[in-house]
Amino acid sequence: MHRFAEVAINLPQVRGTFDYHLPPHLRERIALGHLVTVPFGSQRTQGVVVQLPDSPAVSETKAIEALVDPIPVLTRTQIELASWIADTYHAGLIDALTLMLPPGLSQQADSVIRLVDPQGHLENELQQKIVRLLDKRGDLRSRQLARAFPRQPWKSAVQSLIRDGILERESVLDPPQVRPKNVRNARLLTTPAQARERVASIGNQGSQADVRRRAIIETLIEEGEALEVSWLYAEHGGSLADLRKLEAEELIALSESEVWRDPLEELEFVPVQPPVLTADQQAVWDPLCKAVQAGSHSAFLLHGITGSGKTELYLRAVAETLATGRTAIVLVPEIALTPQTVRRFLARFPGQVGLIHSELSAGERFDTWRRCRSGDLQLVVGPRSALFTPLPDLGLIVLDESHDESYKEQERSPRYHARDTAQAYARMLGATLILGSATPDVTTTFRAEHDQLVRLELPRRILGHRSRLEGQAARLGVTDRYEEAGGEARSISLPPVRIVDMRLELKAGNRSIFSRPLTHALGEVLEANEQAILFLNRRGAETYIFCRDCGWVATCPRCDRSLTMHHNPVRLVCHQCGYSSPSPSACPECGGERVRHFGAGTQRIQAEIERQFPAARTLRWDHDATRAKGSHDVILAHFAAHRADILIGTQMLAKGLDIPLVTLVGVVSADVGLNLPDYRAGERTFQLLTQVAGRAGRGLLGGRVILQTYQPDHYAVQAASRHDYREFYERELEFRRQLSYPPFKRLVRFLYRATSSARAERAAGRLVQTLRAKATESGEKLDLIGPAPCYFERVRGRYRWHVILRASDPARWIPDPLPEGWAVDIDPVSLL
Numbered sequence: 001m002h003r004f005a006e007v008a009i010n011l012p013q014v015r016g017t018f019d020y021h022l023p024p025h026l027r028e029r030i031a032l033g034h035l036v037t038v039p040f041g042s043q044r045t046q047g048v049v050v051q052l053p054d055s056p057a058v059s060e061t062k063a064i065e066a067l068v069d070p071i072p073v074l075t076r077t078q079i080e081l082a083s084w085i086a087d088t089y090h091a092g093l094i095d096a097l098t099l100m101l102p103p104g105l106s107q108q109a110d111s112v113i114r115l116v117d118p119q120g121h122l123e124n125e126l127q128q129k130i131v132r133l134l135d136k137r138g139d140l141r142s143r144q145l146a147r148a149f150p151r152q153p154w155k156s157a158v159q160s161l162i163r164d165g166i167l168e169r170e171s172v173l174d175p176p177q178v179r180p181k182n183v184r185n186a187r188l189l190t191t192p193a194q195a196r197e198r199v200a201s202i203g204n205q206g207s208q209a210d211v212r213r214r215a216i217i218e219t220l221i222e223e224g225e226a227l228e229v230s231w232l233y234a235e236h237g238g239s240l241a242d243l244r245k246l247e248a249e250e251l252i253a254l255s256e257s258e259v260w261r262d263p264l265e266e267l268e269f270v271p272v273q274p275p276v277l278t279a280d281q282q283a284v285w286d287p288l289c290k291a292v293q294a295g296s297h298s299a300f301l302l303h304g305i306t307g308s309g310k311t312e313l314y315l316r317a318v319a320e321t322l323a324t325g326r327t328a329i330v331l332v333p334e335i336a337l338t339p340q341t342v343r344r345f346l347a348r349f350p351g352q353v354g355l356i357h358s359e360l361s362a363g364e365r366f367d368t369w370r371r372c373r374s375g376d377l378q379l380v381v382g383p384r385s386a387l388f389t390p391l392p393d394l395g396l397i398v399l400d401e402s403h404d405e406s407y408k409e410q411e412r413s414p415r416y417h418a419r420d421t422a423q424a425y426a427r428m429l430g431a432t433l434i435l436g437s438a439t440p441d442v443t444t445t446f447r448a449e450h451d452q453l454v455r456l457e458l459p460r461r462i463l464g465h466r467s468r469l470e471g472q473a474a475r476l477g478v479t480d481r482y483e484e485a486g487g488e489a490r491s492i493s494l495p496p497v498r499i500v501d502m503r504l505e506l507k508a509g510n511r512s513i514f515s516r517p518l519t520h521a522l523g524e525v526l527e528a529n530e531q532a533i534l535f536l537n538r539r540g541a542e543t544y545i546f547c548r549d550c551g552w553v554a555t556c557p558r559c560d561r562s563l564t565m566h567h568n569p570v571r572l573v574c575h576q577c578g579y580s581s582p583s584p585s586a587c588p589e590c591g592g593e594r595v596r597h598f599g600a601g602t603q604r605i606q607a608e609i610e611r612q613f614p615a616a617r618t619l620r621w622d623h624d625a626t627r628a629k630g631s632h633d634v635i636l637a638h639f640a641a642h643r644a645d646i647l648i649g650t651q652m653l654a655k656g657l658d659i660p661l662v663t664l665v666g667v668v669s670a671d672v673g674l675n676l677p678d679y680r681a682g683e684r685t686f687q688l689l690t691q692v693a694g695r696a697g698r699g700l701l702g703g704r705v706i707l708q709t710y711q712p713d714h715y716a717v718q719a720a721s722r723h724d725y726r727e728f729y730e731r732e733l734e735f736r737r738q739l740s741y742p743p744f745k746r747l748v749r750f751l752y753r754a755t756s757s758a759r760a761e762r763a764a765g766r767l768v769q770t771l772r773a774k775a776t777e778s779g780e781k782l783d784l785i786g787p788a789p790c791y792f793e794r795v796r797g798r799y800r801w802h803v804i805l806r807a808s809d810p811a812r813w814i815p816d817p818l819p820e821g822w823a824v825d826i827d828p829v830s831l832l
Contacts, residue, residue, distance in 0.1 A: 005030060005064060006051035008094040009040055010108050015092045018047075019056035020064045030064065033072030033079060035106065037065045043171035045109040048097045050079050068176060071373070074100055075390055081425050088424075090814050090824045091414030099414070100388035102369040104177035104362040111142045112170045113158060120166035126157045131166065141172075151755055151797060178366040182256045186243055187226035188217070189253050195221060198251060212238045213246055220252065229254070261367040263360050264346065264353070272347045274316060281309050284456045285316060291432045292320045292396060299423055301402075301448040302436040304458030305494060305723065306694025307658070310436045311341055314398050315348050317434060322352070322378050326395025326431075330381045331418060333404035333655055335359070340636075340658055341400060345381050356382035356389060384409070384418035387425065395431050397422045401655065402435035402444065403687055408829045415825045419444070438694060439687040439725065442732050446743040461494055463700070495665070495697035497705040497721040501712045513608050518666045518706045522609075525664045526616055526645055530701060532664040533657075534609070534648045535692045536602055537672035545572065545583065549592035554584070558797040564601065602648050605668060609646055621649035654691035663703040665696040670709035670717055677791055678831045679741045682716040686728045689720035740783065740806055742827070748810040749825040753798040757789065760801040763821060764788075767803055770815055783807060791832040804831060 006017045020038055022030055030036070034049045039062050046068060074082075074097065082096035089096075098106050115134040122128045126149070133148060134140060145154050161167040188195060199217045215236040220227060232238055246252045277285060284302065291298035304310040318328045332341060335357040346353050354368040354377040371377045373390040380389045384407050387397070399407065399419055407418040419435060426433040435444060435453070448455040500515040510516055525532045545554040545563065554563040556574035563572035563581070573580045586593050602622045609618050621635050632652075639647050640659055647653070667689060674685045689707065697703025709717050719728035737744055750767055754760040764787030775782035785804035793800055805813055814824055 002027060002030065002052040004053050004056050004061065005036075005049045006053055007036065007038055007047035007064070008050050008097055009038070010046040010048070010094050010098065010106060011040065011043075012108065014040070014094070017050060017093065019053065019058055019061050021056070021061045023063045026064060026067070029067065029070070031072050032076055033074035035068040035073045035101070037068060037173065038062065039065065040109075043109045044173040046107055046173065048074060048079075048094070050083075050093070050097075069105070073105070073373075073390075075392075077425075077428050078388065078390065080428055081421070084424050084428075085414050085416050085421060088420075088811070089414040089416050089826050090811060090818075091416075096414050096416075099385070099416075100390070102178065102362070102366045104366060107174050107176060109171055109173045112139050112172055113142065113145060114139045114168050114170065115166070116168050117166045120161075120164055122166075123160070124157070126152060126154065127161055130154065130157055130161065134167070178362050180258050180370075181261055181363060181367070183259050184229045185226040185255050185257055186216070186220065186229050186232060186246075186252045187255070188220045189250055192221040195251055198249065199246070209242060209245075212236050213242050216242065216246065217251065226255070260371060261361070261363045263355060263364045263368075272344070274319070274348070275312065277312070278309065278460075278462055280458050280460055281313060281462075284458060285313055287454065287456065288313060288317055288432070288434070289320055292317055293324065295324065295326070295395065295430065297427050297430050297432070299426065299433040299453045300435065301440060301444060301453045301455045302434055302458070303440055303445070303455060303725070304436065304438060305461060305725075306438045306691065307461040307494075308438075308458035309462045310438075310458060311344055311400070314400065314434065314436065315344065317396055317398065317432065318345070318349065318379055321396040321432070322349070324395060326393045327375075327378045327391040328380075328396040328398070329386060329389060329391065329394065330379065330398045330400065331384060331386055331407070331422070332381065332400050333406045334383055335381075342381055345379065349379055352378045354380045354389070356380055356386040358383075358385075387418055387422055394425075394429050396434070397426050397431055398434045398436065400436050403437045403439055403441045404655075405684075405829050410825065410828070410830065413823070415823075415828075417827060417829075420827070439690050441687075442683055442729060442736065443743040445729055446733065461697075494723045495693065495703040495705050497693055497707055497723070499712050499717065499721050500706060500708045502708050502710050513605060513668060514612075514666075515706070515708050518668075518708065519612065521664050521704070521706055522613065522616075522646070522666070526613055528663075530663045531639070531642065531644075531659060531661045532646045532666065533653055533662055533692075533695050534605060534646060534666045534668055535653050536605060536648070536650060536668045537688070545595060547587035547590065547592055547595050549594050550587060550590040552587050552589040558794070602650060605648050609648070616646055617644040618646045618648060619644040621647055621652050651688065653695060654688055657695045659695070660700065662696055663701050665693055665703070665705045667692060667705070667707045667709075670707045670720075671711045671714065674711060674714060674716065676832060679736070679739065680829065682714070682735070683728075683732055685714075686716040686720050686732075689717065690723065690725075693720065693723070745783070745806040745808060746810050746826075747828055747831075748805045748807075748814065749828040749831060750803040750805070751790070751823045751825065752801050752821055753795075753823075754801075754821070755798065757793065757799040757801075760789075760799045761787065763819070764801040764803055767815075767819060767822065770819070771803070771805070771813060774813065774815070782813075802831075 003022055005020050005022060007020055008017050018040070030049060032049055032052060036047055036049060037044060038047050044065070078100050079097070082093060082100065085091065085096040085099070086093045113134065115131060118131065118135055122131060129149070130145070145158065158167060162169055190198070195217050199214050216232055216238055219232065219235065229240070229243060243252065243254060247254050288300065291300070302310055302313065314330060318330065321328045330345060335342060335355065342355070354372055356365060356368055360368070368377070369389065372380055375392050380386050380391060399422060402419055409415050423433055444453070447453050498517060500517050502515060505515050512519070514522070522532055546552060554572055556563055556579050558574070558579055563574055570583055571580045572583050584595055587595055602620050606618050606620055609616055619635055619639055638644055642661060670689055671685065674681055693705040696705050707717070707721055711717060715731045716728060719725070719731070736742065752760050752763045754763065768784060768787055771784065772782060783806040785806070787801055787803050790800040790802050807813060811826060818824060
């Protein structure tokens with residue numbers, strides 16, 4: 001029986017753990033991973049039990065007050081993983097632990113600020129604003145004041161007012177926002193004959209209430225089981241009073257039962273049998289199968305070109321894992337952008353899959369999390385946060401599109417990478433790890449070549465299997481091509497890519513968005529009643545708005561970014577912070593009327609297509625067109641059903657689309673982003689172009705790609721046009737070697753935000769002095785980039801400066817404690 005517990009406290013400003021003693025009534029109930037309520041100073045807060053020591057580290061301890069959840073919320077291995085995350089990414093342990101809890105269960109302590117002396121002396125304008133707000137709205141939480149006074153020193157102002165007796169503060173801890181859902185049920189207590197006889201004797205014959213009650217009884221008789229009362233209300237217009245009356249007559253019994261909030265409950269999937277593997281797939285499957293069956297840790301890089309059948313191998317690995325009695329997690333970059341992949345898992349494993357993603361309600365995520373914890377579900381599919389689902393005896397982790405940047409948390413601490421975290425987690429669990437990609441990032445391939453991962457390759461694209469080909473042939477009216485395919489899966493070539501030099505188009509007098517080859521190809525596709533995808537690496541209607549007389553450019557007043565023109569309604573929008581304003585008809589600087597729009601966005605491309613091809617049916621798939629919940633599925637369903645001929649979109653088009661009728665992919669601007677001051681600019685361009693090109697030619701009709709660029713000779717563009725990963729990898733690796741970038745050195749990015757550029761610059765200078773002093777003490781050489789303003793220096797009104805450190809083990813250079821205001825990003829994926 002344990003008497004003490006080491007607890008990680010859920011307060012943002014508190015790091016480390018603290019010892020508590022267990023009151024007698026909790027000694028047999030508390031275990032590792034329990035979420036508890038504890039006193040901390042003058043506050044009550046939540047915490048997670050991370051150890052159960054025999055004796056405390058201090059002489060006096062306070063008592064744990066209560067359990068938030070009777071079952072541990074974290075497993076022993078999850079606590080170990082959280083410790084690894086905290087150490088690796090220089091974060092607080094509690095920040096890593098709360099990654100693993102569903103939204104709404106974990107709560108941080110807060111304070112209520114109350115006005116007690118409205119007439120007290122106020123020293124400055126900010127104090128006056130705070131007092132006026134409290135006088136108008138009453139008591140406010142600290143987080144409400146933070147929202148009311150962003151980027152202002154409201155905390156020090158409040159503290160001063162508390163000292164002067166004008167305000168007072170009270171600590172509060174809200175209960176969890178999520179809890180199990182209970183529903184009220186009604187069931188029949190008598191035989192059907194007795195129920196009909198007795199219900200006729202109560203109430204007033206012919207009254208509306210009597211009609212409702214008889215209908216309720218008849219429904220319960222017909223169904224023969226207990227029914228939710230909400231269903232009875234909706235069906236018959238009844239009320240709780242009607243049910244209470246029937247209960248008082250001992251005709252029915254009312255009870256409550258817990259129900260799962262299941263986002264998949266109403267979806268129906270026809271179970272799908274696995275197809276016969278191709279020779280390439282079989283060669284890859286053999287070592288994967290052996291690893292899963294062995295039940296010990298193995299890590300694989302599955303490098304398969306687009307359309308080569310990687311998903312089928314994931315499905316088989318999951319099936320083999322479940323057959324051994326273990327569970328599996330499959331990560332995808334974004335659920336909404338990979339619906340076809342997700343549906344394949346739901347169809348192959350009906351009733352066994354849980355989805356975790358941000359579009360679910362807090363209750364749905366909480367119930368899915370609980371069902372996984374209890375072992376009711378054996379497979380979880382979701383984005384990076386799904387990695388922390390508490391599945392028992394986890395045996396397999398899959399990262400589809402493992403190169404995708406969405407696997408890296410870049411905004412909040414801990415800034416972990418799901419790829420590296422999954423590898424550490426799989427090692428702790430003795431689980432199999434599969435990193436799948438058509439365009440693996442350079443660092444992962446380098447690790448595979450140095451025996452840190454087993455590399456498996458699928459070098460050929462699969463046309464399809466019998467059932468898929470038959471369906472395609474019937475829909476497209478090309479039975480002869482199905483017969484040519486032999487009715488079985490076979491390999492086909494990747495679509496040919498034609499590079500169009502837009503500089504030559506301009507010299508030839510073509511100032512259109514579309515090159516002549518792309519315009520001609522679009523006409524051929526439309527005439528053949530096929531489909532095309534047009535890819536653009538930006539949103540909106542135009543890139544920026546400027547004055548031809550004085551050079552003024554419309555920029556966001558809060559960010560260092562140009563505003564983008566949007567239509568419906570017409571407005572200028574900042575894609576960084578959301579600021580918007582009307583489009584000016586005259587220049588606000590010189591008054592000139594030659595305000596022009598430069599560049600092209602998805603809206604303008606759509607308008608140009610509809611102008612050149614009036615009969616073409618178009619759809620846009622970008623951030624602005626998919627704000628509503630479920631809009632991704634709607635757009636994809638319309639395009640898959642050929643209710644549109646041309647799909648126009650941004651990066652979303654690169655993820656998982658498989659539409660057999662798409663025979664043309666046009667890349668309108670291949671080199672956007674290629675010259676950004678970021679060491680991964682070339683890699684990012686190659687990956688995006690290769691992935692987008694892979695959307696063409698995935699069916700019986702074949703396909704082609706037209707790639708428009710102003711930099712046709714860049715090695716990333718050339719390699720993408722030849723679908724040649726090895727060519728790109730070798731050129732990029734040499735570039736990284738010369739400049740000591742990953743994988744040859746690791747990076748740490750120190751980022752500082754301030755209300756003025758001068759203040760941020762001074763802070764950056766002080767940090768560099770601290771780092772150099774540390775290097776002098778150790779006698780080691782320091783490799784620094786900066787201090788310098790970020791490429792996007794001002795974001796949401798805050799100026800940003802950064803310092804980049806290159807080292808074999810950069811984490812050891814991080815000052816402890818880190819000066820206030822600095823954020824640390826270990827192994828950043830972007831330096832912009």
